[in-house]
Amino acid sequence: xxxxxxxxxxxxxxxxxxxxxxxxxxxxxxxxxxxxxxxxxxxxxxxxxxxxxxxxxxxxxxxxxxxxxxxxxxxxxxxxxxxxxxxxxxxxxxxxxxxxxxxxxxxxxxxxxxxxxxxxxxxxxxxxxxxxxxxxxxxxxxxxxxxxxxxxxxxxxxxxxxxxxxxxxxxxxxxxxxxxxxxxxxxxxxxxxxxxxxxxxxxxxxxxxxxxxxxxxxxxxxxxxxxxxxxxxxxxxxxxxxxxxxxxxxxxxxxxxxxxxxxxxxxxxxxxxxxxxxxx
Amino acid sequence: xxxxxxxxxxxxxxxxxxxxxxxxxxxxxxxxxxxxxxxxxxxxxxxxxxxxxxxxxxxxxxxxxxxxxxxxxxxxxxxxxxxxxxxxxxxxxxxxxxxxxxxxxxxxxxxxxxxxxxxxxxxxxxxxxxxxxxxxxxxxxxxxxxxxxxxxxxxxxxxxxxxxxxxxxxxxxxxxxxxxxxxxxxxxxxxxxxxxxxxxxxxxxxxxxxxxxxxxxxxxxxxxxxxxxxxxxxxxxxxxxxxxxxxxxxxxxxxxxxxxxxxxxxxxxxxxxxxxxxxxxxxxxxxxxxxxxxxxxxxxxxxxxxxxxxxxxxxxxxxxxxxxxxxxxxxxxxxxxxxxxxxxxxxxxxxxxxxxxxxxxxxxxxxxxxxxxx
Ligand SMILES: Cc1cc2nc3c(=O)[nH]c(=O)nc-3n(C[C@H](O)[C@H](O)[C@H](O)COP(=O)(O)OP(=O)(O)OC[C@H]3O[C@@H](n4cnc5c(N)ncnc54)[C@H](O)[C@@H]3O)c2cc1C
Ligand code: SF4
Ligand code: SF4
Ligand code: FES
Numbered sequence: 001x002x003x004x005x006x007x008x009x010x011x012x013x014x015x016x017x018x019x020x021x022x023x024x025x026x027x028x029x030x031x032x033x034x035x036x037x038x039x040x041x042x043x044x045x046x047x048x049x050x051x052x053x054x055x056x057x058x059x060x061x062x063x064x065x066x067x068x069x070x071x072x073x074x075x076x077x078x079x080x081x082x083x084x085x086x087x088x089x090x091x092x093x094x095x096x097x098x099x100x101x102x103x104x105x106x107x108x109x110x111x112x113x114x115x116x117x118x119x120x121x122x123x124x125x126x127x128x129x130x131x132x133x134x135x136x137x138x139x140x141x142x143x144x145x146x147x148x149x150x151x152x153x154x155x156x157x158x159x160x161x162x163x164x165x166x167x168x169x170x171x172x173x174x175x176x177x178x179x180x181x182x183x184x185x186x187x188x189x190x191x192x193x194x195x196x197x198x199x200x201x202x203x204x205x206x207x208x209x210x211x212x213x214x215x216x217x218x219x220x221x222x223x224x225x226x227x228x229x230x231x232x233x234x235x236x237x238x239x240x241x242x243x244x245x246x247x248x249x250x251x252x253x254x255x256x257x258x259x260x261x262x263x264x265x266x267x268x269x270x271x272x273x274x275x276x277x278x279x280x
Numbered sequence: 281x282x283x284x285x286x287x288x289x290x291x292x293x294x295x296x297x298x299x300x301x302x303x304x305x306x307x308x309x310x311x312x313x314x315x316x317x318x319x320x321x322x323x324x325x326x327x328x329x330x331x332x333x334x335x336x337x338x339x340x341x342x343x344x345x346x347x348x349x350x351x352x353x354x355x356x357x358x359x360x361x362x363x364x365x366x367x368x369x370x371x372x373x374x375x376x377x378x379x380x381x382x383x384x385x386x387x388x389x390x391x392x393x394x395x396x397x398x399x400x401x402x403x404x405x406x407x408x409x410x411x412x413x414x415x416x417x418x419x420x421x422x423x424x425x426x427x428x429x430x431x432x433x434x435x436x437x438x439x440x441x442x443x444x445x446x447x448x449x450x451x452x453x454x455x456x457x458x459x460x461x462x463x464x465x466x467x468x469x470x471x472x473x474x475x476x477x478x479x480x481x482x483x484x485x486x487x488x489x490x491x492x493x494x495x496x497x498x499x500x501x502x503x504x505x506x507x508x509x510x511x512x513x514x515x516x517x518x519x520x521x522x523x524x525x526x527x528x529x530x531x532x533x534x535x536x537x538x539x540x541x542x543x544x545x546x547x548x549x550x551x552x553x554x555x556x557x558x559x560x561x562x563x564x565x566x567x568x569x570x571x572x573x574x575x576x577x578x579x580x581x582x583x584x585x586x587x588x589x590x591x592x593x594x595x596x597x598x599x600x601x602x603x604x605x606x607x608x609x610x611x612x613x614x615x616x617x618x619x620x621x622x623x624x625x626x627x628x629x630x631x632x633x634x635x636x637x638x639x640x641x642x643x644x645x646x647x648x649x650x651x652x653x654x
Contacts, residue, residue, distance in 0.1 A: 250558035256612035279600030
């Protein structure tokens with residue numbers, strides 16, 4: 001098995017989430033590969049665009065959650081540079097390369113029976129959405145669920161209906177925050193960390209999943225610890241330059257960890273010392 | 281592979297050609313160190329005359345010079361800028377090709393792996409240690425088929441060092457100067473010739489066919505003593521065996537800033553280092569417009585792209601890059617691969633254009649008197 005070789009995938013559907021964010025619903029063209037493909041929330045694929053390059057993108061799961069992952073794989077992509085700008089222009093029927101899944105996802109086993117608090121910042125945090133999908137699919141396995149999402153500007157929030165829908169689910173809370181509100185914004189105005197006090201955290205039965213910019217994850221993790229949550233009950237998803245995704249190219253190293261292989265999801269104590277140190 | 285213990289057979293200097301001939305008859309292309317561009321580089325060899333007979337060298341921080349002497353020996357120098365690394369992990373290599381098919385599909389094809397049998401003459405003990413680390417890296421988890429193929433075709437003729445450079449500190453890292461294992465053939469050089477032993481079945485097949493004389497135990501122990509003495513002459517030391525804790529508790533040490541004022545961030549140290557594995561990948565479109573190659577090439581934690589994330593370079597400053605190099609090589613490596621990533625070859629010292637010496641930097645950063653204690 002050549003770990004670098006992509007498989008062919010086809011764009012089945014393209015969903016324009018915002019002017020710069022697009023969800024591509026992909027299907028591996030080879031039926032055998034499709035049936036062998038098994039992934040979990042928090043893992044990612046390398047998407048390759050012909051003649052342009054390859055980038056890591058989280059697997060957001062298919063329309064039915066991770067159950068139908070062998071058939072359809074959603075990837076929500078924000079156009080920021082050379083490869084992602086070209087990727088979001090793909091149309092249904094276009095082909096691209098896909099290899100994966102890679103990395104360690106969220107600790108779904110550990111979360112069983114616990115209250116799960118998902119705290120995310122930034123635009124369309126796909127790893128967080130994938131995990132909520134999965135929690136909802138087997139809702140009875142978990143305790144209370146809260147989804148806390150912070151965005152810079154109220155207009156940045158995508159998946160409004162999704163959040164409204166989750167808010168209707170039993171024993172589930174959705175808390176949204178925007179640094180800058182808009183006229184119709186009926187949620188919190190300010191930093192996402194400002195919402196953590198409202199979590200009704202029960203430290204002995206809670207687990208927190210964090211995803212977003214590192215200063216926000218660090219501030220949130222430290223605030224949760226102040227609120228009594230053990231550091232080992234906090235998990236977060238990290239991002240670094242990635243070229244190979246299999247622990248060879250060295251770009252994603254964070255101290256001794258290869259984020260592509262040992263992460264991207266880490267238990268907070270594994271990264272706590274180095275997180276926030278400039279230059280790592 | 282096993283250790284050389286008994287007195288090995290002896291190959292007189294003038295019969296060294298036999299070794300080259302036997303290897304080439306067995307299907308190997310031989311490469312051996314030869315003088316090129318004022319340095320010793322592995323180049324194809326057919327005749328013993330091409331060996332660097334009588335060449336000695338001086339290496340010092342930022343300094344590498346060869347001298348011709350009238351010594352009859354071929355290996356009385358330490359090393360050149362290359363270790364085995366370029367032979368197993370190519371500086372630039374295609375991984376796969378993609379092609380647009382007539383119906384708009386995409387087809388991916390693996391690039392062929394390198395399989396030409398290659399015998400390397402004059403491999404040093406530190407080179408073997410570095411190769412082992414690269415094996416751990418490229419074969420330990422996901423197996424890299426390109427590395428594996430390049431590795432498997434190698435036949436290693438190693439030689440124990442009698443003339444370490446001033447920059448060598450393999451004795452301090454425990455990686456030399458005597459060759460102990462992981463070779464196909466091991467040599468000890470004397471003025472008259474070579475003590476030869478096999479370390480693998482493939483090596484045994486060649487050694488059996490050499491016209492060896494019975495080795496003289498006294499001469500052999502003298503040859504080994506030369507190697508041991510050469511270890512004793514090495515002066516560079518490391519401030520401890522495992523510096524991971526010490527380095528990571530001194531991330532704010534003022535020395536990082538001081539060394540950054542001299543460091544050019546050129547990445548020479550990582551390019552000559554036999555264990556550095558970093559590389560980047562990119563697409564190389566074919567003129568046809570329907571085919572493209574996906575290649576990788578060596579990269580370095582001193583390059584801005586190494587720590588690039590859309591819009592930001594995490595290691596903007598030279599001090600941060602230099603710190604990445606040392607904290608990885610002498611620190612995190614222990615956690616990743618169970619030992620330091622340095623085999624004491626000294627190349628990074630000699631080939632640094634401004635002569636920065638990591639052993640000095642480590643002493644300043646990690647020693648209890650200046651840094652935070654371990
Ligand atoms: C584990 C993981 C999951 C990710 N999931 C998503 C996702 O679901 N949706 C999404 O929109 N983005 C995601 N990203 C970020 C995405 O990979 C980058 O935005 C993308 O690589 C930028 O490439 P570019 O060529 O468009 O940008 P450029 O700025 O032109 O970058 C040039 C090159 O640098 C590297 N690079 C730049 N930024 C990053 C980065 N953040 N991470 C890794 N390599 C980078 C890539 O090799 C890239 O091709 C994820 C990153 C990681 C590490
Ligand atoms: S760090 Fe320097 S001395 Fe150590 S193995 Fe690398 S090049 Fe050789
Ligand atoms: S991070 Fe730097 S020191 Fe470590 S392997 Fe890569 S280039 Fe070498
Ligand atoms: S992405 Fe290459 S080592 Fe992690």
